[in-house]
Amino acid sequence: MERRQSLEEQLRCPVCLDVFTEPLMLQCGHSYCRCCVRSMTMDLLGQLQCPVCRCAVDGDSPPPNVSLARIIEALQLESCPQHHNPLSLYCEDEQTVICGFCGSIGAHRGHKITPVSSVYSRMKEDISCLMTEFQHQKRKLEDQICKMAYNKSRITNESDVLKWVVRKEFGELQRCLEVEEAGFMQQVETSAAVLISSLQNQTDQLNQNLNRLQEAHNTLQDLSNEGHLDFIMKYGSISQELQQKEERLFSSVNFRPGFNHNDIKLTVWKRLHRKVLPAPELLKLDPQTAHPMLELHHGDTVVACGALLRRLPDNPERFSYSYCVLANRGFSSGKHYWEVEVGNKPKWRLGLIKGTTNRKSKLVKNPESGVWLIGLKDGVYEAFTSPRVVLPVLAPPHRLGLFLDYEGGGLTFYNSDSPDELGFIYSFRLEVQGKVYPLLDVCWHDRGDNKQPLVLPQLHREHLLPLPQPQKQDK
Numbered sequence: 001m002e003r004r005q006s007l008e009e010q011l012r013c014p015v016c017l018d019v020f021t022e023p024l025m026l027q028c029g030h031s032y033c034r035c036c037v038r039s040m041t042m043d044l045l046g047q048l049q050c051p052v053c054r055c056a057v058d059g060d061s062p063p064p065n066v067s068l069a070r071i072i073e074a075l076q077l078e079s080c081p082q083h084h085n086p087l088s089l090y091c092e093d094e095q096t097v098i099c100g101f102c103g104s105i106g107a108h109r110g111h112k113i114t115p116v117s118s119v120y121s122r123m124k125e126d127i128s129c130l131m132t133e134f135q136h137q138k139r140k141l142e143d144q145i146c147k148m149a150y151n152k153s154r155i156t157n158e159s160d161v162l163k164w165v166v167r168k169e170f171g172e173l174q175r176c177l178e179v180e181e182a183g184f185m186q187q188v189e190t191s192a193a194v195l196i197s198s199l200q201n202q203t204d205q206l207n208q209n210l211n212r213l214q215e216a217h218n219t220l221q222d223l224s225n226e227g228h229l230d231f232i233m234k235y236g237s238i239s240q241e242l243q244q245k246e247e248r249l250f251s252s253v254n255f256r257p258g259f260n261h262n263d264i265k266l267t268v269w270k271r272l273h274r275k276v277l278p279a280p281e282l283l284k285l286d287p288q289t290a291h292p293m294l295e296l297h298h299g300d301t302v303v304a305c306g307a308l309l310r311r312l313p314d315n316p317e318r319f320s321y322s323y324c325v326l327a328n329r330g331f332s333s334g335k336h337y338w339e340v341e342v343g344n345k346p347k348w349r350l351g352l353i354k355g356t357t358n359r360k361s362k363l364v365k366n367p368e369s370g371v372w373l374i375g376l377k378d379g380v381y382e383a384f385t386s387p388r389v390v391l392p393v394l395a396p397p398h399r400l401g402l403f404l405d406y407e408g409g410g411l412t413f414y415n416s417d418s419p420d421e422l423g424f425i426y427s428f429r430l431e432v433q434g435k436v437y438p439l440l441d442v443c444w445h446d447r448g449d450n451k452q453p454l455v456l457p458q459l460h461r462e463h464l465l466p467l468p469q470p471q472k473q474d475k
Contacts (some may be wrong), residue, residue: 004176010071014052015039020072025065026050026058026423027435037062044392082106096444178276180268184259191257265312270421277403277422281338282439283327289317289359290325294442298454300328306454309439322363323442327456330355330435338438338456339416342376343398345452349375349384349441350400352411353432372428373441391426399457402438436474 003117013020015036022034030052030381040049040059048059076085080099083106087097092112094107100108223231259267284300295306303325314320327338342348354370365371365384373384381391393415401416409431413424445451 007075011068011075012222019075020065020068023065023068024062025068026059026062028053028055029070031065034064051326065394087170088116090114090116092313110407138405146294151293154315157366176272179267180271184264187259188257192255195255210282217449223467267328273417274421277337277401278335279337281336282340283329285440285456286317287314287325289319290321291319293323294325296325300459301456304441304451304454305442317359318364319359321361321445322359323358325440325442326353327438327440331404331406331433333406335406337401339399339401340438340440340455341455343452343455345376345450345454346378346379346448347375347443347446348454349373349439349443350402350413350454351384351402352430352434352436353439354404354436367428367430371439372430373439374426374440375411377443381425381429385428389426393425395423397423397425404436406432406436 007212008019011019013023013033013036014030015032020031020033023031024034025031026037026349028050030050032051037048038058039049041049042059046058046060047056049056058395079085080087080102083097083099083101086099087099089098089100089103090096090113091098091103091108094108094111097114097116098108102108103111223235285296285303288302289295290296290303292310292312293308294306296303305323312318317326319325323376341352342350347366351371351373353372357370363371365373366386368386371384375382375384376396381393383389383391395415397415397417397419399416401414401422403412403414405412406411409429410426410427411430413425415425417423440454441458442454443450
């Protein structure tokens, strides 16, 4: 306190005896407040006499004493503005520095007070912890920036690959459309050429008839100059010849190219629908799941109901009650298409089953049990929902196509007899987690009346355009 008071005494203006305010330094080296300098008397030459050393100095524009002003400013910052005492204490309640009078008789009386030195030591430790935390946060941010840069690079690469795939897929679709367009144009041109050729032939025939009529007309004109006998003899032969000619009447011909122009889009869409499905899955049957009455042939691609119950291991995968067998692969993501030949088999069921469905009891055939099937019995096609739905199938299919959109939640059945288009039969909505498997239910052979097999055809159709396929997992 005494040192502070001694310092303040050294920082007082010799004129006003207060702490310097905007100190100016005269040429002699002594400093005064700006207002004190302006109050001094100057002679006609702008000279004034220093009150301390009595030297004559220039009083017009003495420079500011910057160093002294900064010292005074620093001293004032460390002083209480109310009591002008050093800020030596810290109020924990209001988190501010105060002087001793503020804590004893001032506004902070009764507050929790801590010496500045203790607070300084504590805050130094806190700063060290904060620095450590800042370094940790900095490393985390740098790591995040690194990861985002990598993610950005990966997205750029993936987008480039996807753009290439998009261009490739649309290029193939455009080629398909060009082929379809060329086919329609060829059909129009061929139909028009046939009709035009037929009309030209008829025109030529009519022109020939017209020429003959002209010749007959000329003959009749010449005949008018003949005598009586010659006229009568020649007229009879000419008249008989004209009466023998058959008259041909023109009949209008309509242009029918073999398709309705209003159906072009629908026709092309049906054909493209077939072509843009995923490439057919090359599935086989899993003998470990087949009911003991079922017999598998041709590399596990054909299944039929046999006459005898075979002795087979009763493994958990095997159907013990229903005459069913699963494909050797299941699906847990993506889009998949496969076909099954039913031929003229009078009773069958096809579809999809969850891998966790019980196979040791009678198969509960509805989506709530994890089974999505359609089938044929007694000439009636039906979807096994709750309740069952009779399907209006106009042309009995010999081959069915099944399309699974796992993420899209759909299983659709088609008549796939035509190589160019698919005929819609029925579609299930399904929300499923885990693996699902194609299921073939051969049904009881019914003493030979239902002995026909079900077949998984090994498709090799190069005209189908496969979409990019997600990675599939084998069972």
